[in-house]
Amino acid sequence: MDSAEALRVIRGLARANRIWLTAHADREAAECGASRGHIRCALINAKSIRASGPGRASDWTVAGPDLDGDDLEIALIIQDGLLVITVY
Amino acid sequence: MRTIELERKLDERTFRGRVPCSVSRKRPELGPLIDYHDLGVFEGKVVQSIFGQKLLGPQSFRFCRSFCEMSMQAVADLLQVDRRTVQRWESEESPVPPWAMLLVSKMADERSKGRAVMRTWLTELADEDGRPTEIDLDVA
Numbered sequence A: 001m002d003s004a005e006a007l008r009v010i011r012g013l014a015r016a017n018r019i020w021l022t023a024h025a026d027r028e029a030a031e032c033g034a035s036r037g038h039i040r041c042a043l044i045n046a047k048s049i050r051a052s053g054p055g056r057a058s059d060w061t062v063a064g065p066d067l068d069g070d071d072l073e074i075a076l077i078i079q080d081g082l083l084v085i086t087v088y
Numbered sequence B: 001m002r003t004i005e006l007e008r009k010l011d012e013r014t015f016r017g018r019v020p021c022s023v024s025r026k027r028p029e030l031g032p033l034i035d036y037h038d039l040g041v042f043e044g045k046v047v048q049s050i051f052g053q054k055l056l057g058p059q060s061f062r063f064c065r066s067f068c069e070m071s072m073q074a075v076a077d078l079l080q081v082d083r084r085t086v087q088r089w090e091s092e093e094s095p096v097p098p099w100a101m102l103l104v105s106k107m108a109d110e111r112s113k114g115r116a117v118m119r120t121w122l123t124e125l126a127d128e129d130g131r132p133t134e135i136d137l138d139v140a
Helices: A003-015 A023-031 A036-044 B036-052 B058-067 B072-079 B083-090 B098-112 B117-128
Strands: A019-022 A048-051 A060-065 A071-079 A082-087 B003-010 B013-020 B033-035
Touching (some): A003 A060, A003 A071, A019 A023, A019 A036, A023 A082, A023 B003, A023 B033, A036 A071, B003 B036, B003 B058, B013 B033, B013 B036, B036 B098, B072 B117, B098 B117
Parallel strands (some): A019 A082
Antiparallel strands (some): A048 A060, A060 A071, B003 B013
């Protein structure tokens, strides 16, 4: 899957609420005050994407505006029709 | 069923709850995974607690707002205040007024229960502002 295709898939899965989080990602989100509303908004409106690179816990890193228009960067895996968010 | 404890710290209060979790067979190294839906149920319990206990504070306000998936501008429009006013409330530059906290926590509480009475009512009130205040009358 190339990055353009991955971005399209991520937006679609986020719109369908097919999102899971690791416990680590949930803790990070809570610490920086990013509730699920901000996360979903950033994923649906993700503007940029890059491969996370070898040795990382994620396959892709996307950035998009949260509910307030601030860019939120999210690392994730696309697996079995689900987004698994690993890091903020 | 496996569960995991989630925690949110808002305005020096700590909310904890246990939600179901799963471990991926393909990527067990990721550890326990939390479904977005279950996270929503947990956050719903948090906003119900904020509303039920009439809690007041900038982080609680922001949490309730984002639970409603509303931007600062959207909530400012509904409450008929400036966006910067909401920003000042959330950044603790000025205290969140109890009336604003009550309205936003009520909206969040209703959303957690699948209702939107307060939001609909506030939207209708905000729309009233755009209506003409004068009516031209022709007399023949």
